[in-house]
Amino acid sequence: MYARELPAEATSFVGRRQELALLDTCLRQARLVTLTGPGGVGKTRTAVRGAHLLRARFPDGVTLVPLSALADPRLLPNTVAAALDLPEQAALPAQDALAAYLQDKTALLILDTCEHLVDACAVLAEELLRAAPQLRVVATSRQPLDVAGEHILPIPPLDVADSGPAEDALRLFTDRAAAAVPGFAVDDDNRADVRALCRRLDGIPLAIELAVSRLRVLSPEEMLTRLDHRFRLLTGGRRTAVPRHQTLRTTIGWSYELSTEPERLLWSRLAVCAGEFSLEVAEAVGAAGALPAEDVLDALIGLVEKSVVVRVDAEDGTRYRMLDTIREYGLERLGPGAEAERTRRRHRDHFLRRARLFDAEWLGDRQVPLLRQMVRDQDDIRVALEFCVADPADAAAGLKMATMLWGFWHCTGLLTEGRYWLRRALDRCPEERRERVKALWLTCWFMDLQGERGDTFALLDEAEAVALRIDDRAGLAWTRAFRHHTRYFRGRTEGVAEGFEAARRELAEQGDTAGLLMSGFFAGFFHVLNGGTGEGIALCEDSLRRNADTPAELWSRGWALWVKSIGLWLKGEHRESIECARQGIRTKAVLHDLTGIAHFLEGFAWRAAELRHFERVAALQGAADALWRRAVKEPRFGISVLHDLHAGAAGEAREALGNDGYETAFGEGGRLPVDAAVALALDDEAAPAAAAVPPQPPGPGDGLTPRQRQVAGLVAQGLTNREIAEKLVISKRTVDAHVEHILARFGFTSRAQIPAALSGPPPAPRD
Structure with missing residues (x-):
């Protein structure tokens, strides 16, 4: 064998620095390394590139054995022998001849494209490695060979990060485009489209190269608009490519053909999942008819081994996902008929059950894990909601689901999205029912929080009328509570205190613990802003007492602590206020409640101004402003007392730092990651005195701050x-x-x- 038998690289090699380093390490530690990954991801190119880099370690040669065209596994030893240029020996089986030839060789053998011959390749590799102690074997396959001592090296799609030198997908597109279309360049005008195109193609090199070939007739922007039909768009390719790599459809179809019937069925059904999914989801969505629940795990394992499904290690256990291109192929196989309808309904029903559980336990001790699970399932929640609102027959389920997710919409700052689904479900489901009452007052609440002063009273009027007609006493109490909430958000204070008191009596009669807990800090907020700080603090403390039995519930506790901290500040008890805020911001940080964190950052900025830590004032206000803008249209709810406190701290900081200094620190704060902004707030009291600007006597240098x-x-x-x-x-x-x-x-x-x-x-x- 000679290194010349390794094919030369016809095009430049892009990326894979980490994978090549791992291949080097693996070959030092193991004698069989299998590069796995989905079709078109670049397993062969990576193996060949690695072999070029490592060939000096193999004095007896490096040989590539292409297997994609081989259909009969019985001919595998003959194919390897031919690649090694060994003469056929009639008296000796090819496998024995290979073992005899390689037994004293320090060589590298690359078995390329093993997935359709996986059993035969496993047997041959094991036999050759046993016979030849200095031999190393690299296999490329969509699934492992499952041989003792095998080291698996997954080859993922290329990086499609938003920026940075490691964005290999963009580099590949740029390199291939320059060769395919003279004069084409990725520049400021098209870079965003090219990056989005690479992301939509999952960073799969084959898909990117096929897309580049379309640059002769389509711009990147035009290709983006056609990607919903990517299999029609990405056809063709190099004439010298093996047939299964000439279109994206055929390379994925190759994996489909190699799958068992249960695996194919599960593949098509799981394609309705939009994001990562758990085994529980796979069983709920995939199990039906010819695929019973007890067989789903085996089928899922098979799809993972074939690189159709990607395993993801998450905090709460193992999850799975499909690349978009593989998912779209599965959707095509699922088709538009009754099977697809039943599968989508199972998907919807599962996430409706999850939403019901979330709503029931949102204000309990499982709050944090339930929220994190919902955040991970957000894409699938959208798919389930869309299924409901697309058909009036399912609109009632959509209305239930949208209202049961109120805590998710609020805590994640997705108020606009929450209103979007509530409105669509309300429009689709005009029936008078409890969910309609709740959806109406929820919409009003979210509008208040976002500073939208539309005709929210009309929503509350309808909610109250419906609640009276269907005898929904709990819904009526909530609606009346939010009527007073809306009134004081608009600066109307007359009768609000009495209205909240009456609503709380109604909630108490209903035994509505959640309503009493939340209305406590709603009413408390009104009182602290209107001179009744003592009464407002007492209402917050009532909410905190009601919350005491659920110490892991953080959302309502955080809001009660925030309102209490405002009351303490307005009473002049500033140290106590900040201590309360310290407890509160920690709860919001655990939940990643961005709007809640923004509220608390404002209070820490007031304290920084009092301590004359003016860069800290500007940075905290900048961080809060960045978070406000992510969820609401008007910071601080447009409430004058909060605006005045903000403006006072900002004015002192501007006077001390000058406009330029303030704006610089404000901008730096706005760029802080959320955890860094929280850390900055919590470090406020520990800031050294040097950070404060001491009074300066007039003299030389006047004109400076x-x-x-x-x-x-x-x-x-x-x-x-x-x-x-x-x-x-x-x-x-x-x-x-x-x-x-x-x-x-x-x-x-x-x-x-x-x-x-x-x-x-x-x-x-x-x-």
């Missing part, structure tokens, strides 16, 4: 910008901005001139 004079003084002492940042506990970027402002203020060209601004009359600014 106090912080800029402080920075200038440290520059005069010879400190670098980074050293100044560390001393003042601010970012270097903020120091850079201050220094640039000082230079511009006096027309200086270098930092060395700054001491002059402090030691005497400031020079006149340069023209």
Whole structure:
């Protein structure tokens, strides 16, 4: 054998740095390495590239054995022998001849495309490795060979990250496009479309190369609009490619043909799942008729082994997913008929049951795991809701599901999406029922939170009328509570206190613990904003007492703590307020409740202003603003008391830092990850005194803000910008901005001139 028998690479090799390094490591530790992955993902290219890089370690040669065209497993030893250029020996079986030939060789054998011959390849590999102790075998297959000592190396699709040097899918598209269409380039005008195209193609190299071939007639934007029919779009390809790689459909169809009948049935049924799914979902959706529930696990294992389904390790256990291209193929196989209808209904019924469980236990100790499960299942929740609202016959189920998910919509900040599904379900299901009452007051509540001042009273009027006609006493009490909620959100205070008290009596008569718990901090918020801080705090403490039996319930506890912290602040008990906020923001951080975190960040900014930590004020307000904008249209609910507290802290910070300094720190805060913003808030009390801007006497350097004079003084002492940042506990970027402002203020060209601004009359600014 000679290295020349390894095929030369006809096109440039893109990416796979990590996989190639792992292949090197695996071949040092194991003698059989199988590269697995879905069709078209690049297993062969990776194996060949790795062999080129490693061939110096194999003095007796590296040989590629293509197996895609081989149909008869009995001819496998003959095919390998032919690749090694061994003469046929009539007296000796080919497998024995191979073993004899390789027994003293330090060689690498690549068995390429083993999935349709997996048993034969497993037997041959095991026999050859036993006979030849220095032999290494690399196999490429959509499923493992399942041989003792085999090391599995999954080859995933190319990276389709939004940015960064590791975005290999975009690099592959750019490289192939330059060769296919002279003059084509990925630039600022089309980069977003190309990136979206690569993402929609799952980062599968074959799909990307087929898409590139369409650039001769379609732009990336035009291809994006046609991707719902990707199998018709992505046909053709290189004439020299094996037939199964000439279209995307045939490469995936190859896997379908190799699957058993139960695996094919499960594949098509699981295609209705839009996101990751659990074994429980697979059984609920996939089990029916010819595929009983007890056979689903075996079929799922088979699909995972064939790289049709990808295993995902999650916090709550193993989950699974399909690439979009594989899912779309499964949907085509499922078809539009009765089988598809029954499968989609099983899917809907499963997630309707999940929504019912979520609603029943949302304000209990299972809140956090239930919420995380719903977040992971969000794509499938949308599919189930769409199934309901698409057909008036199922609209009642859609209305139930949308209302039962109110806690999910609120906690995740998906208020607009929640309103979207509530409105569609209301339009589809005009019947007078309890779910309609709830959907109407939920819509009103979400509009209040988002600062939308539409005709919400009309929604409440309808909800109250329906509740009276169908004798829905609980719905009537909730509706009346939210009528007063809406009134004070619009600045109407007359009768609100009495209205809340009456609604709470009705909820108590109904034994509605959740209603009493939530109306406590709703009513408490009204009181603290309208001079009744003591009564408002007492109502919040009542909610916290009701919550005491469910210590793992964090959502309502967090809101009660927030309202209480506002009341304490307005009473002048600032330390107690911030301690309350510390407890509260931790609850919201666990839930990843972005709107709740934004509320608490505001209070920490007020405290930072009191401590004269002005960069911290701006950064906290910037972080809060970024979170507000993700969920609501008007920060702080448009409530004047909260606006005034925000403006007061911001005004002090602007005066101390100057507009440029404030805006720089505000922008930095807005770019903080959520956990970093929470950490910044919780570190507020621990901030060293150096972070505060001490009062500065007038003198040289007037015209600068106090912080800029402080920075200038440290520059005069010879400190670098980074050293100044560390001393003042601010970012270097903020120091850079201050220094640039000082230079511009006096027309200086270098930092060395700054001491002059402090030691005497400031020079006149340069023209």
